[in-house]
Amino acid sequence: MDHGTSLREVDTAALPVSIADVRAAHARIKDSIVRTPTLLSKTLSAIVGANVYLKFENLQFTAAYKERGALNRLLLLDEEARSRGVIAASAGNHAQGLAYHGARLGLPVTIVMPLTTPTVKVSQTEGHGARVVLHGQTFDEAYAYSRELEKQEGLTFIHPFDEAAVIAGQGTVALEMLEDVPNIDTLVIPVGGGGLISGCAIAAKAINPDIRVIGVQSNLYPAVYSLKTGKHIECGGDTLAEGIAVKFPGELSSRIVLDIVDEMRIVNESIIETAISLLLDVEKTVVEGAGAAALATLLPTKDGNFRPEFRGRNIGIVLTGGNIDPRFLANVIMRNLARSGKIGRLSIVLPDKAGALMEVAGIFTQFDANIIEVVHQRIFGVSSAKNLTTEIEYEIKDPRASAALENALAEAGYSFDRITISGTRKGARPPRG
Numbered sequence: 001m002d003h004g005t006s007l008r009e010v011d012t013a014a015l016p017v018s019i020a021d022v023r024a025a026h027a028r029i030k031d032s033i034v035r036t037p038t039l040l041s042k043t044l045s046a047i048v049g050a051n052v053y054l055k056f057e058n059l060q061f062t063a064a065y066k067e068r069g070a071l072n073r074l075l076l077l078d079e080e081a082r083s084r085g086v087i088a089a090s091a092g093n094h095a096q097g098l099a100y101h102g103a104r105l106g107l108p109v110t111i112v113m114p115l116t117t118p119t120v121k122v123s124q125t126e127g128h129g130a131r132v133v134l135h136g137q138t139f140d141e142a143y144a145y146s147r148e149l150e151k152q153e154g155l156t157f158i159h160p161f162d163e164a165a166v167i168a169g170q171g172t173v174a175l176e177m178l179e180d181v182p183n184i185d186t187l188v189i190p191v192g193g194g195g196l197i198s199g200c201a202i203a204a205k206a207i208n209p210d211i212r213v214i215g216v217q218s219n220l221y222p223a224v225y226s227l228k229t230g231k232h233i234e235c236g237g238d239t240l241a242e243g244i245a246v247k248f249p250g251e252l253s254s255r256i257v258l259d260i261v262d263e264m265r266i267v268n269e270s271i272i273e274t275a276i277s278l279l280l281d282v283e284k285t286v287v288e289g290a291g292a293a294a295l296a297t298l299l300p301t302k303d304g305n306f307r308p309e310f311r312g313r314n315i316g317i318v319l320t321g322g323n324i325d326p327r328f329l330a331n332v333i334m335r336n337l338a339r340s341g342k343i344g345r346l347s348i349v350l351p352d353k354a355g356a357l358m359e360v361a362g363i364f365t366q367f368d369a370n371i372i373e374v375v376h377q378r379i380f381g382v383s384s385a386k387n388l389t390t391e392i393e394y395e396i397k398d399p400r401a402s403a404a405l406e407n408a409l410a411e412a413g414y415s416f417d418r419i420t421i422s423g424t425r426k427g428a429r430p431p432r433g
Helices: 019-032 042-048 067-075 079-084 093-105 119-127 139-153 164-180 195-207 223-229 251-260 269-283 289-298 326-339 356-366 399-411
Strands: 038-040 051-056 086-089 109-113 131-134 186-190 212-218 263-267 314-319 343-351 370-377 387-395 416-419 425-427
Touching: 019 067, 019 164, 019 195, 038 164, 042 051, 042 269, 051 164, 067 093, 067 164, 086 093, 086 139, 093 109, 093 119, 109 119, 109 139, 119 131, 131 139, 164 195, 164 251, 164 314, 186 195, 186 289, 195 212, 195 251, 212 223, 212 289, 223 251, 223 263, 263 289, 269 289, 269 326, 289 314, 326 343, 343 356, 343 399, 356 370, 356 387, 356 399, 399 416
Parallel strands: 051 314, 086 109, 109 131, 186 212, 186 314, 212 263
Antiparallel strands: 038 051, 343 387, 343 416, 370 387, 416 425
């Protein structure tokens, strides 16, 4: 699901962050961050019908672009502020960037995180020497508490996306991309609070006023999309893209997005999952949900057609981070195999007698279908005491082989339902009497 709107162009000189600020930030931080590569993906280009260049910000030391803005802000602190220490609220990547560079510079760092933050991000932040305080269910609740601690303990608050120095630091991503690949004519960037796209849009529009800058959000947290389009959509829900799950974008970033970002789009969770799996399968790179959102909006429509607005363009997308919980990553991979037809689950009616399972398993074997799991049900949803239903989960070569398997089961007289990943049942064959 994608929606977008075109926006007017304005003079970037009137904005609170300039290209000079971005260039100064790059000079300040470049020796302490990874200059991540921007590489053409031939396979993804063929899939989306455009030239797709990937900026691998998941290769930063903390596996996310956030350390650029965090470091730029830290280097601008005076000595008194450095000695007192800094505090921030973060879902994880800003926290890790601030913690890592704070420790490297000898600054005390406190991070307030929502209770829902993935364990991998909490442990990594603590591993960099930061004090982590878990509070609230959302970023906004964690943010409010961090501002209380800021006053109580005399700390300097460093916002994850709504400070000029942070925005300038994030803009160095686009600066590097356009130095490496000057012919990029479209930038597609994940958006949470708006700091990354603000900095990148300022840099990109100053270098090439004709470049198109597109932001992408999860449809569960479309705050900036709503602001841009005027179509109010409530934010909320459990999203795989927790790094961009922000209900209220920043004031500075909102102003910049409204003025110079060309389009905002939203994508659903299943498309984000598909993008994560594609990046792992094609590029052999691990990207979190937020980091895959940009690729997600480029993917073909459900009927397999290229998106005409992207066809033939030179598109730069930012893989913003790679800090995904391993358990969620495993789930994403398996769910995508199910979507692609390589894993299936059938609920089959069998006679409750010896050898019935062996007979049906023999049909699976004929089509090289590897049975992963078998579950029997004799009581609920069974029409006769002489029957049972057996749910069989299996892996198979492709959807064609799966269809052939189903045909063979039907010809052998079995009735069954196909179970989808959402849990719904699609009647593949009518029940047997």
